Amino acid sequence: MRHAVPICALALGLVGARAAAAATGDDSGVRVAVADTCTRVDRAQLSRLLNIEQRRDADSGVEQARVSVACESDAVILRVEERGDGSPPRTRTLRAADVTGEVGARVLALAAIELLNARSVPPAPEPEPKPEPVHSAVPPPPRPVPQPKVRLMALALVRSFRAERPLVGYGSSVDYLRLAHFGLKLDFDLALDDRRYDLGRAHVQLMTLSAQAGYLLLRNSWWAQIFGGYRFGSGRISGESAAGVGAAVGAVSGPCGGPLLALGLGSSYGIWSFGLGAEAGLVSFPIEGRVEGHQPISLNRYWLGSSLSVGVLL
Numbered sequence: 320m321r322h323a324v325p326i327c328a329l330a331l332g333l334v335g336a337r338a339a340a341a342a343t344g345d346d347s348g349v350r351v352a353v354a355d356t357c358t359r360v361d362r363a364q365l366s367r368l369l370n371i372e373q374r375r376d377a378d379s380g381v382e383q384a385r386v387s388v389a390c391e392s393d394a395v396i397l398r399v400e401e402r403g404d405g406s407p408p409r410t411r412t413l414r415a416a417d418v419t420g421e422v423g424a425r426v427l428a429l430a431a432i433e434l435l436n437a438r439s440v441p442p443a444p445e446p447e448p449k450p451e452p453v454h455s456a457v458p459p460p461p462r463p464v465p466q467p468k469v470r471l472m473a474l475a476l477v478r479s480f481r482a483e484r485p486l487v488g489y490g491s492s493v494d495y496l497r498l499a500h501f502g503l504k505l506d507f508d509l510a511l512d513d514r515r516y517d518l519g520r521a522h523v524q525l526m527t528l529s530a531q532a533g534y535l536l537l538r539n540s541w542w543a544q545i546f547g548g549y550r551f552g553s554g555r556i557s558g559e560s561a562a563g564v565g566a567a568v569g570a571v572s573g574p575c576g577g578p579l580l581a582l583g584l585g586s587s588y589g590i591w592s593f594g595l596g597a598e599a600g601l602v603s604f605p606i607e608g609r610v611e612g613h614q615p616i617s618l619n620r621y622w623l624g625s626s627l628s629v630g631v632l633l
Contacts, residue, residue, distance in 0.1 A: 350385045357390040359415055364424035372432055386431050390415065397427055399434040409434045466537070470494040470592055472630030478510050478525070480602070480622045486510035486525055492628065494535075502535030502544055516610055518566040520559045523608075523616060527552030527576055542592070544583040550600060551576035554618050556608030566611070575618050577603035587632060596626040 349369045353362040369386065387398045393415050400408035411430050418427050472492045479485035490508025505528070512523040531548030557570035577600050585594025605619030 352385070352387040354387075354389045357388050357395065359419040359423065360388055360390075360395070360427065361421055361424040362388075364421050365427050368425060368428035369431065372428065384431070384435055388418075388427065395427075397430055397434070399431050401435070466497070467590075467632035468495070468497045469633045470496060470630055471633065472592065472594065472628040474506070474508070474596070474626045474628035476508055476510065476624055476626040478598075478622055478624035480618050481620050482623065483617075484512065484514065486512045486523060488525075492630075496535065496537055498535075500535055502533060502546065504531040504544075504546055504548070505529070506531075514616070516613060517561075518564050518611065519561040519568065521608065521610060521616055522557045522559065523554075523618075524556075525552065525554045525575060525618065529579065531579070531581055539587070541586045542584075542594075544581075546581045546583070548579055548581065549576065550579050554606040556606060556616050556618075558608070558610070571606060571608045573606050574604040575602065575606050577601045585628070590632050592628075592630050592632050594628045596628065598622075598624040598626070600624075 349366070351362060351366045351369060353360050353365070365386075365388075369384070385400050389396045389398070395413045395415050395418050397411045397413060398408050399410075411434060413426070413430065417423060470493070472494070474490050474492060476488050476490060477485045478488070488508055488510030490506055492504060492506035495503040507528050508526075510525045510527075514521045514523070527550045529548050529550035531546035533544065533546035533548075536543045552575060553572060554575035555570065555572040558566075558568035560566040560568050579598055579600035581596060581598045583594055583596045585592055587593075600622050602619045602621060605617065607619060608616040610616065
C-alpha cells in the first residue's frame with residue numbers, strides 16, 4: 320500500500336500531458352480535428368495513420384496539414400488544408416458507412432493524402448501559343464506553256480546563181496519541232512526572173528523542193544537552226560522576141576538542184592513566228608540558156624539565197 324499513491328500520481332500525470340498535447344496541438348506535425356457528431360470515426364487511428372505517413376514521406380505535405388472531419392446526417396465531410404500557404408482548403412464527401420472504425424480511419428487517411436498530393440502538384444504551365452506563320456501572298460506558279468510541234472511558214476525569197484542577177488520568188492515550209500534539238504524541215508518554192516534585151520526578153524523559172532535536217536534551238540521567244548539538206552527541182556529558160564524584130568527564140572529546161580547548208584534565226588510571239596534565213600548550195604544539175612550578143616543565162620556552179628518568213632506555231 321505504500322507505493323499506490325505514487326503510481327496513481329504518475330498515471331494521472333501522463334493522462335494530463337496527453338490531454339494538453341491534444342488541446343494545444345504540435346505545430347510541427349499534422350493536426351487532426353474530428354467533430355463530436357462523428358461518433359463512428361476512429362480519431363486515434365486516423366491520427367496514427369497520418370503520423371506514420373508523415374514519418375514515411377517528408378515531402379508528402381502531411382507534416383503541415385490540418386485535417387478536419389465533420390458529419391452531417393449520413394455524410395462525412397473531409398477537409399484538408401495546408402497551414403501557412405494561404406491556399407483554399409479541399410474537401411471530399413464520403414458515406415458514414417465507409418469511414419466507420421479502423422477500416423474507415425484508413426479510408427479517411429488515404430483520402431486526406433490524395434487531397435494533399437493533388438494540392439502539392441503545381442499546375443502545368445500553359446503552353447505558349449505558337450506564332451501563326453506569316454502567309455505572304457505568293458502567286459501561283461505559271462502554267463507550263465506547251466511546246467509547239469509544227470511550224471508552218473510562208474516565205475519570200477531571193478536566190479542568185481554565181482552572184483549574178485537574182486531570182487525572186489515565194490514559197491512555204493513546214494518544220495517539225497518535237498525531236499529535242501533535232502529539227503526536220505520541208506519547203507517548196509518558186510523563183511522567177513524576167514530579163515529584157517535588145518531583141519526581146521528571157522523568162523527564167525525555177526521550182527524546187529528541199530528536205531533538210533539539223534540542229535534546232537527552240538526557246539519561248541526565239542529560235543535558231545542550222546540545217547543541211549538537198550534541194551531538187553526543175554528549171555526553165557525561154558526567150559520571147561521583141562515585136563517587129565523576128566529574132567529566133569527557143570527554150571531550155573531540165574532538172575536543177577544540189578546539196579545545201581541553211582541557217583535560220585527568228586522570234587516567236589504567242590502562236591506567231593517570224594524568221595530570217597540564209598542558204599548556200601552547190602549545183603549538181605546545171606541549166607544554161609544562150610542569148611545572142613550577151614552573156615548566157617546560167618543556173619550552175621553554186622547559189623546563194625536569203626528569205627523572210629512568217630507563220631504560225633501549232
